[in-house]
Amino acid sequence: MKTSQTLFNQTKLKATQARLEVTDILLKNPRPLSHQEILKKLPQNFDRVTLYRNLNWLLKNGLIHRISGEDRARYFEINHQFIQSNEKYRSSRKIAPDNHLHAHFNCQNCGKFFCLDDIHPKFKLELPPKFIFDTIELTVKGKCSRCQ
Amino acid sequence: MKTSQTLFNQTKLKATQARLEVTDILLKNPRPLSHQEILKKLPQNFDRVTLYRNLNWLLKNGLIHRISGEDRARYFEINHQFIQSNEKYRSSRKIAPDNHLHAHFNCQNCGKFFCLDDIHPKFKLELPPKFIFDTIELTVKGKCSRCQ
DNA sequence: AATTTAATGCAACATTATTGCAATAAATTC
């Protein structure tokens, strides 16, 4: 398991204690986590606004993804392009965007997200004129195994 | 254009003034609308909590869909199965669920949703053991034509 | 007509997230 320090070293992005702590948590977790879930895993005194700001910074710099849950909370997941970053990325300041085209499952009861890594839908993407594409989000909704 | 009264008459669901007004707005609009957008289109004195409650009632009874936007608001769209309801549905109390498998575009700037009626992705849906499927949401994100 | 059930209106509350600003910490310049 790579540490977040190792990964930051492969980029020109500046690491701070808070960024490393937050990124480490996302690296260790196989599913997207909410702000609340992340905060619980951080040291007791970690400020919640600092966490919001760090998540926004990580998002802006492409190290993580953000998805919106049915429960109005946002869930954060490591950008797997970042984990696999190599020479190609070390030379640039920004992390390359993860096309992120695997699906997620969102439990309508507990709100948790789960990665459905094997689901990669295929379709022709034609947008209306002058619409600009950024990303795709495919979410399957229902109840997770613990919530029936 | 069918009126909401006509559509309610085709079911056993009880119509009230508020339900008819809200449903009429959603029928007239080709894209999902937020609570705020709907409220603006209703008479000045329409209570915002009553709107929340009516949207929840319409959702529970399957007349509308709800999708979560990047902006943390929820957007509501008529269930097209309801519009096309016929004998098959008149006999049941509940509206048949819309599989709702067309995609939506969500503008990252203004938050608006647009229907991408022609996008119907195909993929094999295999969930982890004991997970219960309900619906699918496919959202393309980016900027709409007005927001560049 | 009396009773029960459902819907409404308003205030209070809940949750998630952002903003303002002073205090610290880190980086840069001299």
Add this chain to the structure above:
DNA sequence: GAATTTATTGCAATAATGTTGCATTAAATT
């Protein structure tokens, strides 16, 4: 290395969206 500039943090206040409690009104049932 001291001084200056820039970036980050911590805490309080504020914003946006949505739900709950409860008394009132309306509608349906007996």
